[in-house]
Amino acid sequence: MEKIIKEANETLSALENTLSKFDTAQINAVPFKGSWTAGQLAEHMILSNSGFLQVINGPVTETDKPADFMVAQIRNDFLNFNVKYDSPEEIYPEDRTYNQPELLNNLKQIRDGISASIADLDLTKTCSSYELPGYGFLTRLEAVYFVIYHTQRHVHQLNKIYSELDSN
Template structure:
């Protein structure tokens, strides 16, 4: 399971490093109409990725299909920047002022948790605690790639926010 780790680590690190480049005074600024702030975007990712940490560590069962079956579909969907996606309510960030250092600490913690799972868990098992809309129940491997592609999508969004506030 070296490939998931080689894909996951740079995706999460790039996202975290980009957010670290923001001036603290700008993370709660609205970059353009209809956009989240950088702080809200980070909070969205924390809610989403920590949810995947729980899902991956939750109940599992044997998988009766290829463990990587949904990865290409997830990649195609999340890396299609021509479509706008709507976030489910339970991972929508609160409109408030966020603290940069607190968010960075939480990002680092979630990154360590996910990385640890990739190296210690059987990624071929199917997670049964949560059925994702559109995708259904994911294997741990597919869940890791969901995190990767979701992070890459929002890295592009964070880059856009950064450029508008520069």
């Protein structure tokens, strides 16, 4: 339990810390053709991770598989930086001006919520409110690892965005 709390906190904090490096102008600057801005990437993470927080805290059923059954697959999929994925429409960020302090505050609230859920809930239960395309219904443990690996993927992208903008 301590391991997953630590891993989630470190990953979600890394997202906040990386976003904090951007200055006001950089948050909404397009770094290269086809890329989101740092603000859009942060908004995507807020939409995704807050959605997963709701799923984790939502209705559950008993689990008929190992609680970590999909973790390795999720890790392999999201930490393969050679593959590009299209964001589902419901978590696609708007093309607008983003406010960095507001983004950071939302990310911190989600991090706190994920930590509380890990500490307070039975992670072996299966979340029944949302079936993730390609993965099915995830256990709470798998859902937490989805948040971790998806966030790690986007921290990697955010660092690339920062490097591109910082070098210009």
